[in-house]
Amino acid sequence: MNASFVVTKVVSALLLLPTNLILLCIAGMLLRRAFPRIGMSISLASLLLLAIFSSRAGALLLVAPLEQRAPPLAAGAADGAQAIVILGGGRLGSAPEYDGGDTPNYWTLARLRYGARLQRQTGLPILVTGGAPEGQKLSEAAMMANSLRDDFATPVKWLEEGSDDTEQNAKFTARILAQAGVKKIVLVTDTLQMPRAQMMFVDAGLEVTMAPTVFFSRDRLTILNFLPSGEGLRRSEYALHEWLGILWYRARHAAAHYRLAA
Secondary structure (H helix, E strand, C coil): CCHHHHHHHHHHHHHCCCHHHHHHHHHHHHHCCCCHHHHHHHHHHHHHHHHHHCEHHHHHHHHHHHHCCCCCCCCCCCCCCCEEEEECCCEEEEEHHHCCEEEECHHHHHHHHHHHHHHHHHCCCEEEECCCCCCCCCCHHHHHHHHHHHHHCCCCCEEECCCCCHHHHHHHHHHHHHHCCCCEEEEEEECCCHHHHHHHHHHCCCEEEEEEECCCCCCCCCHHHHCECHHHHHHHHHHHHHHHHHHHHHHHHHHHHHHHHC
């Protein structure tokens, strides 16, 4: 397993929901001995935020602004594109119903389903991208190609199997497609990830047409959406991960440009 991958995951866990608010609540409890009012306020605020972001309605505070940056693919928007690129979204390991092999998780399946639909509509060749950062024998790209072939009767032309994260997805994909003379792509991933992914693929030298899937902000709101739930927390965690990823990527690139200018 890649050491940098492990470190990134540990740091992310500390910064993301619900761990960040749990740690904030603990900090508030520790402060109560010396500063009772401040400590109590911090603890109560952390619990209140956890309750808010654990609801689907509260998750929209983080989700909606991201999804507004990635509108659905419009008719004719893919004209002139030369390939479809589908990003991996994770896997379910050792699935017993699939003879103990790894299978795409529901995030990846949603991307594959939409990518297969676009391939039938456009006839464009597909590249799937995703490595094996946790040391699995089968890369995510190979797993996705198998699913497209077996589950969606859709061929895959290129596999990018060396990447550990979205930035590497973009860089390694651009190298493969450059050899085939491909410059303009239709990029398929979740709507929440699309703003960050689009930015990285453009920086890698590709012209990107966004083809997002899985929209949360278009759900019909009911009274039940204001109750805390595992699904609400999952959406908030995902959106916060993307916001932090965007900020970190921009900060690193701004620092790099500053060093070059200096």
